[in-house]
Amino acid sequence: MPTRPTEILTGAQITVRLIERQGVQTLAGIPGGAILPIYDALSQSAQIRHVLARHEQGAGFIAQGMARATGMPAVCLASSGPGATNLLTAIADAKLDSVPLVAITGQVPRSMIGTDAFQEVDTYGLSIPITKHNYLVNSAEELLEVIPNAFRLAASGRPGPVLIDIPKDVQNEAIEVGAWPQPGNADEKLAPEAALISRAAALINQAERPILYLGGGVVHSGAAEAVVALAEKGGLPTVMTLMALGAMPVDHPLSLGMLGMHGARCTNLALDECDLLIAVGARFDDRATGKVAAFCAHAKIMHIDIDPSELDKIKTAHLGIAGDVNAVLRMLLPEIEPQLRVRWLSRVVCLKAEHPLRTPGIDDPRTHYGLIRAVADCLDDEACIVTDVGQHQMWVAQAYPLRRARQWLTSGGLGTMGFGLPAAIGAALAEPQRTVVCFTGDGSILMNVQEFVTAAEENVNVKIVLMNNASLGLVTQQQTMFYGGRIYASKFNAVPDFIRIAEGFGLRTVNLDDEDDPFAALGAALRSRGPMLIHASIEPHEKVLPMVPPGAANSEMIGG
Amino acid sequence: MNTALWTEDKALTRAVLELDVNNHAGVMSHVVGMFSRRAYNVEGILCMPVGSGATSRIWLLVNEEARLGQMQKQLEKLEDVLAVRRHEADHQVFERLEEFFR
Structure with missing residues (x-):
């Protein structure tokens, strides 16, 4: 005789229920054919808010932003094939920086795996070297074990990303569920000797x-x-x-x-x-x-x-x-x-x-160091500071007075341009009370620029500070210093009008280049709520200094 | 050392790793991928299910390199790898298998 009522649920419904039981409130993703059963089940969830990214890599980094800001595993969703491959960069980034992430991908039905079916790709095989662990789920029953385990693994020991690939027929398979497993939490930490x-x-x-x-x-x-x-x-x-x-x-x-x-x-x-x-x-x-x-x-x-x-x-x-x-x-x-x-x-x-760190121009908000200092002067330690990757990232790392753990979100190990905007959106979704500043460059911002509209749609409190030098600055710097000054493929001859781009996506903007009092304009922008692009041109010849040449000892620094 | 016999030489340069693993599709990929992506050649592989078939044992014949200790630690981190034991190259499993390669 059953001791508790059982329910008939599909794999998709079980998946959503198990994610709910983990306490997840917000997740990010993009639907597609092979994950539609899960999206259908998600549409019935009163607990979970789905944030629609505009590229799966954006969804992956939105989830990373949530995980990095809170320390708790966050979830991203994508369909099979290109949906899954677009997630890979965000997953690899999470692996190198030990970020707890649970990525759920749809897969073609099991009967079609290995047939080169439409939007079929070996997601399991592709994700082996960039995840802490991964699963290809074989039955709805297995989900009851796999999903809590994925959350447990993502959070345990050294955190990291876990991927769960769920074939569409497994999502549609209906089974009887009597008892629910405990949510997966981080294992007890072993005491040192x-x-x-x-x-x-x-x-x-x-x-x-x-x-x-x-x-x-x-x-x-x-x-x-x-x-x-x-x-x-x-x-x-x-x-x-x-x-x-x-x-x-x-x-x-x-x-x-x-x-x-x-x-x-x-x-x-x-x-x-x-x-x-x-x-x-x-x-x-x-x-x-x-x-x-x-x-x-x-x-x-x-x-x-x-x-x-x-x-x-x-x-x-x-x-x-x-x-x-x-x-x-x-x-x-x-x-x-x-x-x-x-x-x-x-x-x-x-x-x-x-031998102090030299920060020329730090009192002038029209210089790179001065802009960073001016942002810091407008904010307190409760603000969250996110960066993209490049010169701006290193300047902020050098000059921003960071004082709080998890105040600082940056792509360190993988160094992924395009990280900043979606990660900032994720941080703002997870901690809406904070002002989230995303320092970015004109190279990085274009790599996930589509997420401007996600920021507008979600009305997140993200201030994007775009330091525009019309170049791939770190590349130009290395070509200047180590490749005989042969600047190649690192200067942008055509530079978009970022103000009009952001406005076109629905963001408010301010161009500090046009302001008589850039500090005042910056302060007003940072005090306002909601997403905004703050544009500032910086000198293209500025370098990140000092610098240890690649392969040299740290004592052989150049400049600074 | 220049008078070392072939077997002694082999004992110095080869090692055998014995792994207890979960038995499902993909585990072998995890294990060999750990070696291939570090450009560490696996000289010999043997894998058979154990008992009920829920777990398998994998035997790997590898060159003894300074980074073998690191490889062992990385293998121990794999969720589907339950245990790793390291043996000398004169371990019988591959010696007896050599009969099938004549």
Whole structure:
């Protein structure tokens, strides 16, 4: 005798119900033939709001924006074939930056798989190397296991994207459902070995010139408070990767800001002198380390990461601790001896004074640094700062006073132009109370420009600050510096009228070039609600400096 | 070392990985893809279902390289890989299989 009433539901209805049970309120996607049963079921959901993107990559990045802003898995939907292939860039981006994403794609019916059917592509095969895990679902029954598992995997350990490919006949298959599975949540985090904690504390206590090196894992594990406490107690100068910006306020006295290719000279020089590098949730990316053999060459390496495969991957660690960063730091903290480290900290102060980050024009809002500073001056730390990829991204990373974990959303590992606008829309959907600023360039914005209309339709509070230099600036910069000045295919001879484009898509606009008082116009724009394009021309010859030439050691910086 | 016998030489340069995996379409792709996308050649592969067939065992014969430890850690991260064990090259499974290649 059944103990609870059963329902007859289709695979599509089960899918929607399971997503609802995960607590999802908003998801993004584009429908198409092979996912129509799920869309039909979605139309009956009172809980879920579907945001219609205008390109599947936009849907993927809208979901990423939601996930990056909140830390919770977010969902994107696409149909089979081109719908699925258009999602791939956003999925790969999520993999490299460890963003919890659940991508659901429709697939042709099982009987047609392998026949080169219309809009058939091997989504499962294509997504293997860019997902944490993926599924090709074989029956409606399987969905009851697969969907909660996908959410669990996306959020567990080192977060990442999970793809679920659901054939259309599985979406239409009706089965009897009695009991529902528990929603999938992140697994319990394994406690690190106590003996390793004591060894780590001893290394830190005995070091003379330690540096704390923070990566994106600090943000993912919610360890921002713990790292600041550790740095303050142990007297540890702290550097951050692009992904960790915001974990420690950049104006904290112990902060040395961003390290690596476009970090300040003082930051990279201090790393050169350290005798202990404490890597926390960082993966020794080549943009951070420069030539690896020369990176912190005289230092012992301590590496704390939730992913055991990161330990010893690039640099052999003298002490590797596999575990949740926040848990490890909280165990470590009581064993750290309070230290003033007068000699080392005064050396760092001296390096900062001698080799600071140079930001010419920062008081003039008509320059690139000045525009970034002016935006910051109009906002508080509650604002969310999103970027696209290129020179503007590096300038914002250098000059924006980021002070809050998850304040900063940027495509780090994959470096995807086109990330900014849809990710900003996602962040604004997830946290509508915030002002979301998307810094972008004239190259990047065109790569997902269609999402202007999604921003208008959803009336999200996104302010797009377009820094227009009519070129692919980082390419021009490298051609100028390393390819004999042969500028090729990186200057745009035809430049669109971005103001008219944005207005055509339904956005309000302001062109700072035409304003007598750009600061006042910027302030008024940022204080208004709703989506808006803020256009500003910048000098095409400006470079991101200093710069470590590709393949060189971080001590061999050019400029700045 | 210049007097090393062939078998000793082989023992120094080859390793055998033994994987317990879930048995469904796609698992082999996950496993071999991990090697192919890192340009790490797999010299030999053997796979058979175990017990009821819910799981399989995969044997991989690979060259012993410095990054083999990293490969093992990456394999352990795969959701469908339940366990990874590393053996020396003189493991019998491939030696006995050699009969079929004569």
